[in-house]
Amino acid sequence: MIQxxxxxxxxxxxxxxxxxxCGIRNNQSKRDLALVVCDTDCAAAGVYTQNLVKGAPILVxxxxxxxxxxxxIICNSGNANTCNADGLDIARGMCALVEQHTxxxxxxxxxxxxxxxxxxxxxxxxxxxxxxxxxxxxxDGTPAAExxxxxxxxxxxxxxxxxxxxxxCRLGGMAKGSGMIHPNMATMLVFLTCDAAISPEMLDRALRxxxxxxxxxxxxxxxxxTNDTLAIMCSGLAGNAPITAPGPDYDAFCEAxxxxxxxxxxxxxxxxxxxxxxxxxxxxxxxDAAAARTVAKAVICSSLVKAAMFGADANWGRVLxxxxxxxxxxxxxxxxxxxxxxxxTVAVCEKGAGIPFSEExxxxxxxxxxxxxxxxxxxxxxxxxxxxxxxTYEYVKINGDYRT
Amino acid sequence: MIQxxxxxxxxxxxxxxxxxxCGIRNNQSKRDLALVVCDTDCAAAGVYTQNLVKGAPILVxxxxxxxxxxxxIICNSGNANTCNADGLDIARGMCALVEQHTxxxxxxxxxxxxxxxxxxxxxxxxxxxxxxxxxxxxxDGTPAAExxxxxxxxxxxxxxxxxxxxxxCRLGGMAKGSGMIHPNMATMLVFLTCDAAISPEMLDRALRxxxxxxxxxxxxxxxxxTNDTLAIMCSGLAGNAPITAPGPDYDAFCEAxxxxxxxxxxxxxxxxxxxxxxxxxxxxxxxDAAAARTVAKAVICSSLVKAAMFGADANWGRVLxxxxxxxxxxxxxxxxxxxxxxxxTVAVCEKGAGIPFSEExxxxxxxxxxxxxxxxxxxxxxxxxxxxxxxTYEYVKINGDYRT
Numbered sequence: 159m160i161q162x163x164x165x166x167x168x169x170x171x172x173x174x175x176x177x178x179x180c181g182i183r184n185n186q187s188k189r190d191l192a193l194v195v196c197d198t199d200c201a202a203a204g205v206y207t208q209n210l211v212k213g214a215p216i217l218v219x220x221x222x223x224x225x226x227x228x229x230x231i232i233c234n235s236g237n238a239n240t241c242n243a244d245g246l247d248i249a250r251g252m253c254a255l256v257e258q259h260t261x262x263x264x265x266x267x268x269x270x271x272x273x274x275x276x277x278x279x280x281x282x283x284x285x286x287x288x289x290x291x292x293x294x295x296x297x298d299g300t301p302a303a304e305x306x307x308x309x310x311x312x313x314x315x316x317x318x319x320x321x322x323x324x325x326x327c328r329l330g331g332m333a334k335g336s337g338m339i340h341p342n343m344a345t346m347l348v349f350l351t352c353d354a355a356i357s358p359e360m361l362d363r364a365l366r367x368x369x370x371x372x373x374x375x376x377x378x379x380x381x382x383x384t385n386d387t388l389a390i391m392c393s394g395l396a397g398n399a400p401i402t403a404p405g406p407d408y409d410a411f412c413e414a415x416x417x418x419x420x421x422x423x424x425x426x427x428x429x430x431x432x433x434x435x436x437x438x439x440x441x442x443x444x445x446d447a448a449a450a451r452t453v454a455k456a457v458i459c460s461s462l463v464k465a466a467m468f469g470a471d472a473n474w475g476r477v478l479x480x481x482x483x484x485x486x487x488x489x490x491x492x493x494x495x496x497x498x499x500x501x502x503t504v505a506v507c508e509k510g511a512g513i514p515f516s517e518e519x520x521x522x523x524x525x526x527x528x529x530x531x532x533x534x535x536x537x538x539x540x541x542x543x544x545x546x547x548x549x550t551y552e553y554v555k556i557n558g559d560y561r562t
Numbered sequence: 563m564i565q566x567x568x569x570x571x572x573x574x575x576x577x578x579x580x581x582x583x584c585g586i587r588n589n590q591s592k593r594d595l596a597l598v599v600c601d602t603d604c605a606a607a608g609v610y611t612q613n614l615v616k617g618a619p620i621l622v623x624x625x626x627x628x629x630x631x632x633x634x635i636i637c638n639s640g641n642a643n644t645c646n647a648d649g650l651d652i653a654r655g656m657c658a659l660v661e662q663h664t665x666x667x668x669x670x671x672x673x674x675x676x677x678x679x680x681x682x683x684x685x686x687x688x689x690x691x692x693x694x695x696x697x698x699x700x701x702d703g704t705p706a707a708e709x710x711x712x713x714x715x716x717x718x719x720x721x722x723x724x725x726x727x728x729x730x731c732r733l734g735g736m737a738k739g740s741g742m743i744h745p746n747m748a749t750m751l752v753f754l755t756c757d758a759a760i761s762p763e764m765l766d767r768a769l770r771x772x773x774x775x776x777x778x779x780x781x782x783x784x785x786x787x788t789n790d791t792l793a794i795m796c797s798g799l800a801g802n803a804p805i806t807a808p809g810p811d812y813d814a815f816c817e818a819x820x821x822x823x824x825x826x827x828x829x830x831x832x833x834x835x836x837x838x839x840x841x842x843x844x845x846x847x848x849x850d851a852a853a854a855r856t857v858a859k860a861v862i863c864s865s866l867v868k869a870a871m872f873g874a875d876a877n878w879g880r881v882l883x884x885x886x887x888x889x890x891x892x893x894x895x896x897x898x899x900x901x902x903x904x905x906x907t908v909a910v911c912e913k914g915a916g917i918p919f920s921e922e923x924x925x926x927x928x929x930x931x932x933x934x935x936x937x938x939x940x941x942x943x944x945x946x947x948x949x950x951x952x953x954t955y956e957y958v959k960i961n962g963d964y965r966t
Contacts (some may be wrong), residue, residue: 211886211894211914241882243915271576275879276916379865380784381880382887461783461865462961469962475679476785478645482615483786490615510615511647512680557866558873 159320160417166299166315169330170353172197172393176294177305180287182279183236191284194231194349195260200391201355202228203362204268205369213238214245215269216387218253218441222265224499226358228391229266231349232256233306235334237279239271240384243254244278251281259288264305270347270387270537272334274306303332306347309556310336314425320414322398322407327354329414331390335426336378348388348422355394356401364412365390372419375451375544377459378430379553387527390415427545428528432552436528437467439544443535449486450535450542456484457531458546467529468548472520474506477531492536499526563724564821566713566938570703570719571676573734574757576601576797579708580698584691586683587640593709594686597751598635598713599664604795606632607766608672609773610789617642618649619673620791622657630762630794633670637710639738641683643675644788648682655685663692674751674791676712676738694859707736710751711940713960714740718829725817726802726811731758733818735794739830740782752777752792752826758815759798760805768816771796779855779948781863782834783957794819798923831949832932836956840932841871843948845940853890854939854946860888861935862950872952876901876924878910881935896940903930 168175173196180191204223206216222228232252239245248377249271253264271279294301303313317330335346356364365388394400401407421530428436439457444450457463460480466473474495481488495507497520504520505513572579577600584595608627610620626632636656643649653675656670675683698705707717721734739750760768769792777792798804805811832840841862848854861867864884870877878899885892899911901924908924909917927933 164738188725209883209886210892211882238879241879241911274877275883276911278916381864381866382882384879384883460785461957462785465958465961468958471962473678475642475788478615479613479679479785479788482613488614494618507645507680511645512682549762549958549961551958553865554869554872554953554955554958557869557953558875 160414162319163317163319163328165317166268166297166303166330166332167194167349167351168297169317170328170393171395173351174295174297175299175302176291178287178291178294181283182234189301190236191287191291192233192302192305193295194302195262195295196203196229196391196393197218198393198395199227199229200393201226201358201361202389202391203365204387205365207383209382209384211241211384213240213271213385214242215239215249215271216385217246218249219268219270219387222267226362227266228259228268230256230260230262231389233270233347234284235272235306235308236277237271237273237277238385239279241276242278248279248281250377252284255285255288259292268389272306272347272385275384283296288326288375291448299332306332306334308336309431310429312429314422316418316421318414318417320410322354322410322479325396325398327352327398329418331418331422333422333426336429346386348381350390352390352392352416353394353396354401355396355398356392356411358400358406358492361390361392364415368412368415368419371542372416372423376423376427377455377543377546378427380459383491404535419425423545427547430547431556432550433547435467435548437548438530439533440530441533441535442541443537444540445538447540447542450540452484452486452542453481453488453533453535454542456480457533458544461549464546464549467524468550470521470524471526472504472506472517478507481533488535489537494534496532497523497548498530498532499523499528501526564818565723567721567732569721570600570707570734570736571753571755572701572703573721573757574732574797575799576757577755578699578701579703579706580695581705582691582695582698593705594638594640595691595695596637596706596709597699598706599666599699600633600795600797601798602799603631603633603798605630605762605765606793606795607670607762607769608791608793609769611787613786613788615645615788617675618646619643619653619675620789622653623652623672623674623791626671630766631670632672634660634666635672635793636663637674637712637751638688639676639712641675641677641681642679642789643683645680646682652683652685656688659689663696670795674823676710676751676789679788680691686882703736710736710738712738712740713835714738714833715777716798716833718826720822720825722818722821724814726758726814729802731756731800731802733822735822735826737826737830740833740835750787750790754822756793756794756796757798757800758796758805759800760796760815761801764805765794765796768819772816772819772823775946776820776827776874779859779946780827781859781950782831784863827949831951834951835960836952836954837850839871839952841950841952842934843937844934845937845939847941847946848870848944849942851944851946852874854944856890857885857890857892857937857939858946858948860884861937862948865953868950868953871928871956874925874928876908876910876921876928882911892939893941893944898938901927902934902936903927903932905930938964
């Protein structure tokens with residue numbers, strides 16, 4: 159049984175974190191450097207952007223996680239350390255600084271950066287901040303969760319407890335992501351920690367399976383970032399019998415993982431740049447999972463659907479249009495669409511054609527902060543959910559002048 | 563030699579057109595019904611949306627163009643006649659009205675509709691307007707070009723003259739398209755007329771080849787419409803020796819066709835919903851044409867690139883990011899990027915990394931109304947051009963409340 163608990167990246171046993179302003183950003187009130195350290199070696203796994211342009215930190219993290227082991231995370235915001243000639247040196251330098259100040263070997267450090275692409279990142283403010291950063295390490299994960307944010311308006315932390323063979327385990331994490339969000343195998347930055355004992359192989363398997371229905375199903379703007387990183391570390395300090403093969407314990411772990419990842423997905427999508435609404439597209443009755451995911455993602459990604467939701471306009475023709483160009487093989491004449499929110503449900507389309515509905519009722523449903531677009535394909539038994547947000551003036555404003 | 567001439571859909575010999583307000587739209591000052599009629603039977607060809615959700619008029623037009631012959635076009639704006647249970651009857655009814663009032667057989671009529679999806683379209687205002695519509699037929703193509711517009715802010719007409727075996731021929735057309743523009747095999751609505759003599763087979767071949775580098779290379783918002791239609795009619799009244807096989811005449815025809823289609827592409831992209839700027843992405847040095855097209859289209863479609871161009875922000879990292887996720891196999895370490903406009907050229911990236919540039923100079927270049935993003939891949943000799951527009955507050959406003 160999964161229970162929501164308070165906390166984030168320090169909810170699990172053995173993890174401490176810290177977050178400070180070291181000076182990468184000009185705004186002194188915005189933290190820009192985060193550190194997470196575990197008391198012990200952890201099984202670790204990661205998934206990364208599939209963009210051919212990869213941030214230098216990703217290449218270093220991939221190297222460091224090859225042996226399925228890690229013990230610390232260092233992450234800065236304000237600069238993506240991507241498309242810089244000296245990027246690899248800087249990313250390795252950040253790991254060396256962690257070794258120097260904490261004793262965790264550089265090759266056990268996960269490194270990540272987020273911010274503007276193509277501006278040189280200096281090690282100087284990071285080196286100067288290390289002492290304060292390490293001094294700040296404690297079991298409050300919030301300063302670290304704040305330090306990894308960029309255009310995000312809220313911090314994104316979540317944690318659950320669950321049991322494995324009667325032993326209580328905890329899994330929690332922090333995330334950032336607001337623009338350039340359209341992950342392909344991973345999302346912007348998500349760091350998860352857990353105290354369950356699990357082998358690196360099973361952890362990797364669980365993470366890869368999970369992203370198909372979690373982070374790969376979010377889109378804010380259709381742009382796949384160069385720096386997407388999702389990493390998880392499991393300390394094993396909960397004391398459960400180690401998970402080394404599929405079985406009920408592995409399933410319970412995956413369930414807890416999915417509870418945390420889907421909640422972080424909702425946080426990221428709902429805090430999309432400029433967003434006023436969290437959109438969810440729930441597709442049912444698909445021929446297979448791939449078709450369900452393709453349709454859900456197409457609807458969530460449509461600029462026209464997103465703008466209509468901003469305007470609380472029940473323009474369901476745009477939903478049909480997106481289903482039609484999604485690439486999934488769909489029998490349009492069977493499709494049904496409804497809009498659902500806390501204010502109620504409005505059915506707008508059946509068998510691929512419009513049905514009478516109250517515009518007033520629809521307006522009420524679509525004026526809520528969380529909207530679900532229900533699509534029933536009538537083709538089979540598979541389903542999928544995708545998350546996104548509305549398209550607003552504010553998105554244009556934020557991105558018309560992000561660098562300056 | 564191709565020469566630009568005045569006019570549009572009536573520039574070629576034998577064509578007359580008309581456009582009126584018949585009452586499909588409430589706004590009395592906006593024409594909503596267009597008719598084009600030729601004095602003689604024409605060779606004709608069309609390409610259509612690949613969206614699985616297809617407007618009823620497209621199904622009827624496909625039927626009518628199976629024999630490669632047509633003589634008239636009827637097109638309304640204000641209602642897409644799509645996702646309506648009686649859509650086919652209405653589209654066929656529009657063709658029957660043309661036969662009744664002009665004598666052109668219904669099966670030689672091209673029919674098209676554009677506007678809101680999923681609202682029933684009544685034949686009544688169309689039937690009531692037919693007399694005035696037919697009475698207005700003359701060689702001024704502009705009222706028809708106005709009648710097919712929706713959220714467009716300018717009419718889109720263009721025409722050229724060229725010679726085939728010493729005989730002067732003319733090719734012109736009209737287009738509409740402002741939102742839901744991301745064609746796949748065709749674009750929103752484009753009607754071309756020509757007086758060259760050409761067989762239906764060669765005409766179809768020319769049209770299909772042309773769209774790969776013209777209408778398939780535009781994007782306003784990434785949404786592929788349900789009603790995209792590109793149709794061409796050739797009257798043969800110029801008196802040239804009919805084109806029935808590849809050769810110099812066919813090449814000259816294709817060249818004239820491309821001159822008109824690319825100009826209409828620029829008109830559609832530059833008048834994208836809410837746009838303040840026409841964006842062009844010119845990719846050179848690609849391994850093959852497919853890679854060049856994929857990269858150009860990804861850059862033009864990126865919401866983040868579009869928003870940066872709106873803000874005149876030389877945020878070239880977003881261009882690299884889009885190249886990286888485009889799906890084309892690119893060696894990122896060879897990529898160079900520059901921004902070009904009437905105000906000059908600014909190189910911003912070489913060998914995949916940033917180079918120093920004047921922000922002031924860049925601002926000046928990007929403040930112009932037409933911006934070219936030059937991408938050199940260093941992989942080979944192929945190239946491609948794509949057209950789009952910036953992403954603005956106005957786009958969000960237009961689409962947040964389009965129906966009401």
